[in-house]
Amino acid sequence: MDYDDSDRRNGPAGPAPAAVKFLIAGGFGVGKTTMVAAVSEVEPLRTEEYLTVASVGVDDVAGVAEKDTTTVAMDFGRITVSPELVVYLFGTPGQERFWFMWDDLVLGALGAVVIADTRRLQTSFGSIDFFESRGIPFVVGVNSFDGYQDRTVAEIREALDLDPRVPILMGDLRQRAVSRDVLLTLVDHLMDGRE
């Protein structure tokens, strides 16, 4: 593994592990925190970030956009892979229009899971557009509580206008094994043709 030691300083607490993250995206109430909770080794934590975003209306004379500050909340969890590597899972807040101004969201992100709800697939569009435009690999997890599913993978792929290479999985994301398999599928997707 490419562990760059140049920025590592050893103190009494020992060397710090390297960190990467997965983003868990999707519409409000679709099950992002549920998935984080299913695989995290700790209870999901919540934190807030302030984002400074250009507001509507640009002052053409000064050439400076008005700036607004908004608060977004994130739930996140952690999987310690080894003493040298920790994986964080961040449930992304809604309001995808803010993500483009928020570099920290994607820093260190290996890839993303977009959780979809077949009753309101349109709530996934914003996340999919963002990851496609930023070139961040993602898979789609369709949350089907208790295994109930009213649409086929092909129907969902068409409705979401997804590239045929983007994996789609269905399952009850409350179950650790299901959420774990979604993440494993994402890692396999990242590895495609590389082994």
Place this chain on the structure above:
Amino acid sequence: MPISHWADEPLDEDEDSFVRPYTITHGRTVSAHGDDLTLITIIVTLAAPEEQFGTRGLEPEHRFILERCRRPVAVAEIAAGLNLPVAVTKILISDLITLGTVAARAPLAVAVGQRPDIRLLQAVRDGLRRL
């Protein structure tokens, strides 16, 4: 003529919620190292708080960070533990970096649009399989 007392004016709620956390940073909204810190930058305390000199005058929040980071944790975890916004937490961590009492490790560089290192992915996969 009625005299309106300014202190009795209700604060604008939005403004209040953004301004209040910054009292902990004495009003500072930027810091020396804050821009280098990310949500998953790992922070580790370089010495136990009782062994450190020059830490007088630190806020209780600084001491919380020194205690919490005796085992390495991410900036986001520190913010959650302090119940403070990430932006404010970064300023407090930056103070401690300047004092030399904590060290920061940036997340593994994952270039957007480029596939990450295959050994990194294998390690992540092995970790997930153990869940």
